Amino acid sequence: MPASNLNPAANAAQTITVELPQNPYNISIANGNLATIGTAMQNPQLKLGRKVLVVSNPTIFKHYGQIVVAAIEAAGFSVNSCILPAGERYKTPASIQKIHDAALEMRLERSSTMVALGGGVIGDMTGFAAATWLRGINVIQVPTSLLAMVDSSIGGKTGVNHPKGKNLIGAFHQPKLVVIDPTVLKTLPAREFRAGMAEVIKYGVNWDKALFEHMEAAKRLDQLRYVSEALLNTIITHSCQAKAVVVAKDEKESGLREILNYGHTIGHAVESLTGYRVVNHGEGVGIGMVAAGEIAVEMGWWSREECDRQNILIEKCHLPTRLPAIIDISAVVPKLQTDKKVKAGKVRFVLPKQIGTVAVTDQVTPEIIQPVLQQLASA
Amino acid sequence: MPASNLNPAANAAQTITVELPQNPYNISIANGNLATIGTAMQNPQLKLGRKVLVVSNPTIFKHYGQIVVAAIEAAGFSVNSCILPAGERYKTPASIQKIHDAALEMRLERSSTMVALGGGVIGDMTGFAAATWLRGINVIQVPTSLLAMVDSSIGGKTGVNHPKGKNLIGAFHQPKLVVIDPTVLKTLPAREFRAGMAEVIKYGVNWDKALFEHMEAAKRLDQLRYVSEALLNTIITHSCQAKAVVVAKDEKESGLREILNYGHTIGHAVESLTGYRVVNHGEGVGIGMVAAGEIAVEMGWWSREECDRQNILIEKCHLPTRLPAIIDISAVVPKLQTDKKVKAGKVRFVLPKQIGTVAVTDQVTPEIIQPVLQQLASA
Incomplete structure (x- = not known):
């Protein structure tokens, strides 16, 4: 911590x-x-x-x-x-x-x-x-x-x-x-700033509750000019600290480091299925965190209330929380099979248990994922 | 050892x-x-x-x-x-x-x-x-x-x-x-066998006197069929053991491992100057060991007698001991400057002190190298 x-x-x-x-x-x-x-x-x-x-x-x-x-x-x-x-x-x-x-x-x-x-x-x-x-x-x-x-x-x-x-x-x-x-x-262009904020929110959910709450307390987070110098400093130092501690404990990603992939499983699939042109990496992670959060709620790992707090924070950064309309939803689950982190053919998900704490599982079935994707489909 | x-x-x-x-x-x-x-x-x-x-x-x-x-x-x-x-x-x-x-x-x-x-x-x-x-x-x-x-x-x-x-x-x-x-x-083609023997002789000179003496005792070493099964076994196991010990002590070549480059400084230059077509790697190392040995004698590091024993062993493998005739001798010293192992612009040589023991130096000047190269020029 x-x-x-x-x-x-x-x-x-x-x-x-x-x-x-x-x-x-x-x-x-x-x-x-x-x-x-x-x-x-x-x-x-x-x-x-x-x-x-x-x-x-x-x-x-x-x-x-x-x-x-x-x-x-x-x-x-x-x-x-x-x-x-x-x-x-x-x-x-x-x-x-x-x-x-x-x-x-x-x-x-x-x-x-x-x-x-x-x-x-x-x-x-x-x-x-x-x-x-x-x-x-x-x-x-x-x-x-x-x-x-x-x-x-x-x-x-x-x-x-x-x-x-x-x-x-x-x-x-x-x-x-x-x-x-x-x-x-x-x-830095505003869209790039927001993409970075997705990874910062990730550290709030997977590691650092204090960082999460600092961002919750801010009025606007969608552009750099609304962020106070003190908050920007907190954002950068807390994020770097989280990354530094996790990497030091698991340099080659054989264990703990996997938690840094929170939001990245669905996120990568969304980036890939839109040809890396519609959604940038941070936006993919934003959508991926919403998906992973909903899956965690569905599986009984996470409270509805905390998941909503996460989603509100993602929205406050003006990051997308729904799947791009051009995505064929039925293509997402097959795409997950090509993920770099697949082990013995099983897709691995990082899921929140509470704000600041996550765990890794390979027990998320297509039957759980599919309804969440439907729910996140663009209206 | x-x-x-x-x-x-x-x-x-x-x-x-x-x-x-x-x-x-x-x-x-x-x-x-x-x-x-x-x-x-x-x-x-x-x-x-x-x-x-x-x-x-x-x-x-x-x-x-x-x-x-x-x-x-x-x-x-x-x-x-x-x-x-x-x-x-x-x-x-x-x-x-x-x-x-x-x-x-x-x-x-x-x-x-x-x-x-x-x-x-x-x-x-x-x-x-x-x-x-x-x-x-x-x-x-x-x-x-x-x-x-x-x-x-x-x-x-x-x-x-x-x-x-x-x-x-x-x-x-x-x-x-x-x-x-x-x-x-x-x-394995005979020429490839001999090329491998150059590296084996290297281990004899830079690490393992017993290995050197086992090879000295053999009648012929220029083709596999003249090498007894017992000697082949000694050659492979002693060489692997030497390499294993040196690598274990210095995985990333920040010190001891440099001794494995014995014969490789001039050797690489000879390979390169002949366009990697005339001389293969082992043959380059053979010539390079003769050159390094002569430099070591010239600098007073090594005895004439032991250097001759090395050169006789190299000849027994039917490995070349002279520079290929097509090499422009004046091009060798400038070529050494492009060696991967150059540190702060200084060429590094591994030189024998006795059979089984070498040391690394950056004190070999062009004035020492040039006459040795002349001496190794093809007649």
Whole structure:
């Protein structure tokens, strides 16, 4: 459970440690953190070599490339950059080859570092390129979206998509450091902000009741400008703390870490069945949490009242709570069978027992799922 | 140092354990081992799921595919196979995509297993495909060349080539089990046998004096048919034991493991400068050991007499001891700068101090290397 003293004054710098036995690392959270990243990289404990490759996309690099490159160069590193087109459809083995070509061009050594400056796509690809160059070089995650800050930049899951499935190709490769500068969220599109909020609500339900209640107390959560600096700080630090604790206990997802998939079983199916064009990942997770909550109520695991509180919070973020109209509902259950987390042919669900506590089960039958999906069908 | 009781009766089954703290695994060595691989895979400690993908090349699969597939199926597993063209030039990201396509086709799960049936190329590629499918699934190595048996199948180095450099793309991914059946060497071409002997001599010089002396005592070593079953058994078990001990102490090559690169610094440069067509890996290592030995003598690290004993053993295997005539000698030193093991721009050499003992240094200057290369130039 998160420490109760984790609700600091707004804007105070925070460091959260992911306490992995082999390779512990810090998540540094502070306004203005991008401008001091070079100093952070000089920490001798990190043992970073001189060469640094910054990987980003054109939009992010236009906003933040100069400040990051200048900060790293000022700290005495030699920096090149590799700019990849933005978007999930470029999260492919071909993009990894481009990063590797840049690595070869720069003659990156085993002690060299890749810096992922961007959202989840850039983070996943850069992490995977670093995992597979010279059998693993350093990577520093500098997430610029809320979703990447609270989720994908922490925990070492890296990878790209196979033409027939998301994230099927990848590796576990922990970063050396995660550098979060909440001020960059001001350039994040509102829809992306809301997508990140879905993962934050996830931590409220599967881990951190206090975080859930902080968000319940807010008036509006659908755009960054309605969120106070103190609440934003709570959102980021509590989420990172939750992720850090879970990952430290189960790096390779052989047990506890599975709870981080709350909302993701139906969520992934919805993303996939809409061709990754209609619903983004956070929106999928939002719909998935509503579905998982209703299944938990149906199975007697969760109270109707708490499930409603969850759904109201999801609605407050202006996240969808119903299945997109274009989805063929009968295709959802078969799609679940192709989930990466299927074990011995059985689909696994993370279901709430109370706000802050979930459990994993493979006992959810199509007979339970189907009526819930009908109920969530768009009117 | 290897245990002195490691010289068993010919043909006795042997098990050597790679004692990694996180993921220890066994190397099983026995004549006829291919036919019983299914039984070995049933060991509940391995926790292997039902699905198995056997990866091989057409030549090897023609000889041994049926026996391996039948043995695995008879043990209750569901088996598919993926056959890739033979040869180092197919060790590419494109081949990894083919293995991944086969994995998708078969819907391999996180508990599923890839079996690498072949030499070093198949082993490296299958290991890397397994390392990067669903962020890491099981792999079992079934090496069919001497080089793969004593070296590449053990220790978890996996990967493919970048168009501009060998093994630049890869990951560490330990196998669950290594299954060695020495009888398969009867179908190995003589030149491939000799290439494997280069790595065996390496273990004699960098680790195991007893192994070195066993080989010195043999009359001929240039073809398998001149090697007694007892000596072949000693060669395989001592080599595997050396590799297992070194890897267990330094899984990710941050220290001790570097000694396994004895002969590889100049060796890699020679392979590369001849376009990987004139000199194979073992032959490159043979030339590289002669060069490293002469450098060690030049620097006062090693006695002339022991260096000569090494060179005689290399010649006894009919391995080349001189640089190929087509090499431009002045290109060798610049080529060393592109070595994967360069640290802070300095080339690292493993040099013998006595038979069975080596040390690593970055103090070998071009002024020392150049005359040795001249001396090794073809007449």
